[in-house]
Amino acid sequence: MLRVDVTKNLGEFAVEVSFASEGRVTGLFGASGAGKTSLVNMIAGLLPPDRGVIAIDGDVLDDTADGVHIPPHRRRIGYVFQDARLFPHLDIRQNLDYGRRMNRLAEDPALWARVTDLLDIGGLLDRRPGKLSGGERQRVALGRALLAQPRLLLLDEPLGSLDEDRKVEILPYLVRLRDEANVPMVYVSHDSGEMRQLATQVVMLRRGRVIAFGGVEVLPLAAASSAG
Amino acid sequence: MFDISPTEWTAILLSLRVAAVATLVATPLGIALAWLLARRDFWGKSVVDALVHLPLVLPPVVTGYLLLLTFGRRGLVGGFLADHFGIVFAFRWTGAALACGIMSFPLLVRPIRLSIEAVDRRLEQAAGTLGAPPWRVFLTITLPLALPGVLAGMVLGFAKAIGEFGATITFVSNIPGETQTISSAIYSLIQTPDGDTAALRLVVVSIVIAMAALVASEWFARRATKRLHGN
Numbered sequence: 001m002l003r004v005d006v007t008k009n010l011g012e013f014a015v016e017v018s019f020a021s022e023g024r025v026t027g028l029f030g031a032s033g034a035g036k037t038s039l040v041n042m043i044a045g046l047l048p049p050d051r052g053v054i055a056i057d058g059d060v061l062d063d064t065a066d067g068v069h070i071p072p073h074r075r076r077i078g079y080v081f082q083d084a085r086l087f088p089h090l091d092i093r094q095n096l097d098y099g100r101r102m103n104r105l106a107e108d109p110a111l112w113a114r115v116t117d118l119l120d121i122g123g124l125l126d127r128r129p130g131k132l133s134g135g136e137r138q139r140v141a142l143g144r145a146l147l148a149q150p151r152l153l154l155l156d157e158p159l160g161s162l163d164e165d166r167k168v169e170i171l172p173y174l175v176r177l178r179d180e181a182n183v184p185m186v187y188v189s190h191d192s193g194e195m196r197q198l199a200t201q202v203v204m205l206r207r208g209r210v211i212a213f214g215g216v217e218v219l220p221l222a223a224a225s226s227a228g
Numbered sequence: 229m230f231d232i233s234p235t236e237w238t239a240i241l242l243s244l245r246v247a248a249v250a251t252l253v254a255t256p257l258g259i260a261l262a263w264l265l266a267r268r269d270f271w272g273k274s275v276v277d278a279l280v281h282l283p284l285v286l287p288p289v290v291t292g293y294l295l296l297l298t299f300g301r302r303g304l305v306g307g308f309l310a311d312h313f314g315i316v317f318a319f320r321w322t323g324a325a326l327a328c329g330i331m332s333f334p335l336l337v338r339p340i341r342l343s344i345e346a347v348d349r350r351l352e353q354a355a356g357t358l359g360a361p362p363w364r365v366f367l368t369i370t371l372p373l374a375l376p377g378v379l380a381g382m383v384l385g386f387a388k389a390i391g392e393f394g395a396t397i398t399f400v401s402n403i404p405g406e407t408q409t410i411s412s413a414i415y416s417l418i419q420t421p422d423g424d425t426a427a428l429r430l431v432v433v434s435i436v437i438a439m440a441a442l443v444a445s446e447w448f449a450r451r452a453t454k455r456l457h458g459n
Contacts, residue, residue: 044357072356073365079357085350089372098368099358148358 002026002152002186006042006052006062015039015208018052025178027199028188029219035208036188040154043186044079045072056152073102078145078153078183082160084137086129092140093125099148112147118180119143119173135166139173146181153185159194167194174198192219232429238405239413240433246321246409247389250329251382254336258381262341263366283395284334292398295327299399323400324407328389331396336385343377344370376452383445387438410434 005018015035028036041047043054045061048069054062056077061070078099086095096116100107116122119139129137138158145153158174159167171194178185178198187198195202196216204212204219212218232240264270265277283291299306299317309315317323347370355365371378393411400407402416414430417423 046353046356071361072353073359073361075357076359077357079354081350081354083350085348085354087351087355087369098355098360102355102359102361102364102368144358 001057002043002184003053003055004039004043006039006049006054008038008042008047008049010035010038010208013208015042017203017205017208017210019203019210019213021201021203023184023199023201025185025187025198025200027195027202027216028186028205029190029192029195029199029202030205031190033207034190034205036190036205037156039205040079040156040186040188043152044077044154045070045075076103076149076151078148078150080138080141080145080153080155080158082157084129084134084141086132086137086140086144088129090129091125092121092127092129092132095129095140096121096125096144096147099144103148105149111149115143115146115181118176133166134162135169138162138166138170142173142177146177146183150183153181153183154188155185156188157190159189159191171197192221195219232433233426235404236413236426236430236433239408239410239430242321242324242405242407243390243409243411244437246324246328247386249322249325250332250389251336251386253325254329254333254385255378255382258333258336258340258385259371259378262337262344262381263370265337266341266344280337281334283331288331288392288394289398291331292327292395295323295330295395295399299323299326317400319400319403319407321400321406324396324409327395327399328392331392332385332388335388336381339377339381339384340374341377343374343380346377347373376449379448379452380445383441383448387441390437390441391434 001020001022003020006015008015013035015038017035017039028039030036038047042049042062049062049064051064052062053060053064060068061075062068087098090098116125119142121136121139121143124132124136124140129140132140142158155174159170162170175197187195189195196219199216202212202214202216202218203210261276261280265273296318297303299309301307301310301316301318306317309317315322317326351369351373352365355369356362360368391411392409393415396407396409397412397415402408402412404413408416410430410433414427417427417430
């Protein structure tokens with residue numbers, strides 16, 4: 001279970017969010033500027049909250065009252081950014097293996113095979129990130145995060161930088177990930193269509209506040225999808 | 229004309245050794261300092277920044293004299309090092325290396341700092357979320373991506389160290405075989421009535437070394453850039 005109860009002053013507005021989610025995929029839904037990315041950065045540990053608590057399955061990651069702030073590298077939380085952020089000086093194999101090496105995990109050929117198959121990236125291993133298409137890069141970023149064996153996977157608009165055709169190409173992988181990867185996810189998007197397909201629980205945000213929480217039925221109808 | 233005499237060889241080899249030692253010792257310090265200046269905010273940062281650049285704007289003879297006062301046999305640091313560790317800088321080739329290292333330090337640090345500043349911090353964040361503690365982020369992401377700048381800084385620093393004159397001659401004098409580098413050898417030769425040919429030989433040698441350094445840095449930078457941009 002992911003429990004978030006935080007406030008953070010962002011200058012223009014403050015994020016004041018509280019929710020607890022059991023879902024396989026918790027969707028953070030809202031227009032751009034709703035504070036979604038700040039919230040995800042707080043969960044990842046990249047942005048310390050001004051006040052509050054963040055905990056996964058009872059394991060406290062942030063608690064300002066007790067002065068607890070676990071740094072990102074010790075959270076075991078995977079993060080797939082909108083821009084894939086692959087390491088340009090490493091080939092795809094080294095990018096994928098990075099998290100395992102940094103966490104000093106034993107090699108796990110079965111997991112490697114499962115993830116590279118799931119994402120269809122086995123054929124890209126010897127290439128450099130500069131040689132990949134946007135969709136391929138995003139699939140590798142997903143694989144890289146998964147192979148670090150996180151206990152939670154954050155996906156911040158992973159389709160945001162892709163055109164429509166690419167989105168259609170990636171979406172099925174995300175659905176398979178949800179159903180087969182066995183890692184709870186937080187999925188950030190401003191697209192209610194994507195949300196409907198992926199999320200099991202939805203946290204709807206506007207200007208830093210939760211305005212609705214529940215199943216996908218809280219989402220606005222597709223026609224009003226981008227209104228947030 | 230191109231018969232390089234043993235004394236000249238001594239000066240050339242000494243220059244190379246002094247510059248190489250100065251660069252190799254200064255590089256780790258330069259990387260650490262460049263990283264601090266590029267990535268950290270701390271009290272007194274602008275003072276540190278100014279101190280690093282000071283040798284660039286101070287008259288070299290002033291730097292040399294300050295070194296003599298500090299690291300000379302009776303200097304505060306020099307006396308301590310000599311008494312406790314047996315390390316002597318004054319009038320030794322090690323002192324020449326120290327002078328060259330300090331004089332070339334600004335030129336070494338600057339390209340490294342710029343290239344560290346140019347490394348995308350979002351990549352460092354991504355490495356953190358993958359479990360890398362800050363020092364491993366530095367070693368596996370920041371440093372490799374800043375490598376062209378590190379090599380450029382090293383070559384620039386080396387070239388500057390080879391040519392350093394003012395601070396070196398002030399601090400460690402001009403002793404053949406111990407502290408007489410190419411520059412101070414040329415200086416001595418052009419003050420001797422029949423030294424012109426020999427001076428000219430050393431001038432050619434220093435031009436060749438400088439050119440080789442520049443070509444090497446260009447080659448390193450091109451290779452590194454190619455490697456980094458994923459092609």
